[in-house]
Amino acid sequence: MEGTRGNLVVSTRSAMAGRKVIVLIAAAVFVFLGGFFLANEELAYEMAWDLFRNLSMGEFIYIGIPLFCFAYAAIALIRVFKLSKSYVEVYENGVVGITEMDRKDSSQPMQHFELKYSDIVNISETNKGIQLFTAYGTFSVTAAKNRKEAAAAIRQRMTGKR
Secondary structure, three states: OHHHOOOEEEEOOOOOHHHHHHHHHHHHHHHHHHHHHHHOHHHHHHHHHHHHOOOOHHHHHHHHHHHHHHHHHHHHHHHHHHHOOOEEEEEOOOEEEEOOOOOOOOOOOOOEEEEOOOOEEEEEEOOOEEEEEEOOEEEEEEOOOOHHHHHHHHHHHHHOOO
């Protein structure tokens, strides 16, 4: 299908620059908070006493809050940079793209796909993406921009109305 795609109709490729900047700033804040709690052990014990009237919770706060902050920042950065790689391009004779990271099983790799319109059984839009249903699987794609246009173009070509 490589040479027979035809002209590009619409693409959902996006650098997601705004989302990346927001996540980078939030991650920096979380890393700062985690570092702040690690540097102030007394603060953790004071919080434990003030909140729970129990000093033994201080160790949990001293370790738990920074661990949560660092993990949250790392996961958010990984997700936003992985999501920005997913896209779908609608051509005159087919659809090409890369699936999004599986939210339930993040160990599964993102898949590159090329589909003919005759392979697509159904299409649905979500808030953040497009799902293409075929007889042999479902392809979920993150579409930050041009989602409605891409879905409309695929539907139009599936039915044969150009």
